[in-house]
Amino acid sequence: MNEFKDELRRVGEEIGSFLKEDAFPQTIRPGILGDAVRDYPGRGGKRIRPALVLWACELFGGDREQAIPAAAAVEIYHNWTLVHDDIIDRDELRRGKPSTHVTLRDHAATRLGAAPEQAQAFGESFAILAGDIQQGWAVERLASVADRGVDPALALTLVRAMQTKLNRELISGEALDVEFELLDPATVSEADVMGMINGKTGAIMEFALHCGAAVAKGVYDPKDPDFRALSRYAANLAAAFQLQDDMLGVFGDEKVFGKPLCSDFQEAKPTMLYLEAVRHLPAGRRSELDAFLRLPHYSESDIAAIRALLTDCGAAGAVRDSIAALSECAKKSLQPLPDNRWRGMLATLVEQMLVRSV
């Protein structure tokens, strides 16, 4: 356990110092846009995605130093999607600080004297542009593995995979999530939700692992049995992670979780937890569930009632069972891979996600 935490801390330090070395945001005009480009990637977070790159590289005996630019690239890629998602979802906070469009909005209001509506538009416009530059930054950092001895043809292949498969799966996942908000949540199928989760969370985990493996093996081959094992691991891990997130959104501790409880109910999101409840409740009791959608505020008694409803009908138990099964599958996916310290890290990551309270 301490070994795992130490390793994750080491990844954080490696990525942090690699990002700091890159002085390019200073060349962006105006300067505030350059600051915005640096902002999220510099905030830290758990650095799970870069860890997947580095551990997959080590798993196959690769040179960790060669993979660091790829690990940073995956982290930047993740962050540009967050910048754009936060505009789309109107999230004002990211990792406990103002989100990019909010920081930029406040800059326009206080430094440039913009009126509130103007400042809001400025914040969103600049945040769109900041994410656009970050996407470019991520691609360039991935390409730069060639500067550390990776064959340029392989680096090019990785860039192409990032800008086709990863880009499209990830963005399709976000788009489905946006579209779901306009639909009656009960009409969305579980398959659609799992597809959305795999795009939004699984695709980048898979890409991270494949990048690390490719640097180690000198070849990127998604059909190779090792790559396929990593794909299965990523898909199961991502699904378990997202279902756990759904559960924490209702049953977690608001202070630890970092956003208001039941916000998925407020946004009428078709989470797996909600869909399980629809499936478990007798038709006559559906209205009890749907009465909790889109409330302006969730009181303690609302939250208690939602928890009781989800528990009593068996939905909460069903989701917990799914999480356990998905976690088991994720760990089993690792069996064909080399049995070493790094496979152990990947297995521990699954367990850590299960016990997480955030």
Add this chain to the structure above:
Amino acid sequence: MNEFKDELRRVGEEIGSFLKEDAFPQTIRPGILGDAVRDYPGRGGKRIRPALVLWACELFGGDREQAIPAAAAVEIYHNWTLVHDDIIDRDELRRGKPSTHVTLRDHAATRLGAAPEQAQAFGESFAILAGDIQQGWAVERLASVADRGVDPALALTLVRAMQTKLNRELISGEALDVEFELLDPATVSEADVMGMINGKTGAIMEFALHCGAAVAKGVYDPKDPDFRALSRYAANLAAAFQLQDDMLGVFGDEKVFGKPLCSDFQEAKPTMLYLEAVRHLPAGRRSELDAFLRLPHYSESDIAAIRALLTDCGAAGAVRDSIAALSECAKKSLQPLPDNRWRGMLATLVEQMLVRSV
């Protein structure tokens, strides 16, 4: 002249059919997002940027077929920036048809039954995501020159240049343009405006020419005299083009120009034409000029008065002189380059821009 037009038509056909062959947008979910990704690149337009790629390649005796994916990539790159710019600038039309966020907004309203505000948010969200996928698409297409025999190391170098220099210059240009709207236009310096123009219009012209030259020469070297000559040509061409655009926005034919006359005055944009007027007008007459900023509507008599003011003070003449001088410089920049049909095309392009009415 006919030869020039025929060549431009040929470029349009080559790019059009190359883009059509690429079936990937069909894999994007939901389908409407895939349609949005295809939309602008498929609309055509003058295809000047891809022409610069192909002509620069031919100029140095390169294999045009090898450069076609790069030409398409530059066209897609230009288009993703337009998709995001149209959200930022709230432009409802692009090449005479609804802009991407408007098409998507209407889809949400009519097909998904969204209320007006919801539909607006959906349209903008999906348009952000469509541009994000297009950026990925452009990078992948550029990388694919390696499939046509370009050295993968060179393809990687071009991708890196696209995602650092071009990406940052272009987006910084757009960001400065957004920031200018919050400033008193008279406080913006001519150097700032020329810097904005060079980022927004010049950077992609330069990159297009460099891409074509690199495919032909097998090396990308911005310090090489040929590359530097192309850079000078691009910077002058872009500035002449933008100044001509400023002029047409006041003195052009609204039906041909495609948007309301004096819209730069309405948005209080610090165009070079406006800044020349500030410079030429005696201090006592500045208020006459500024009285025409941010009007809700520009009547025929307003337009006539603005034209008279800009002409009488000498600003219009000064801008016309600048356009002529920049065009001359653009053509002179071509002199050190091989004297062949393709250099002729580049020279004719300068002249055609001068006589354009749109």
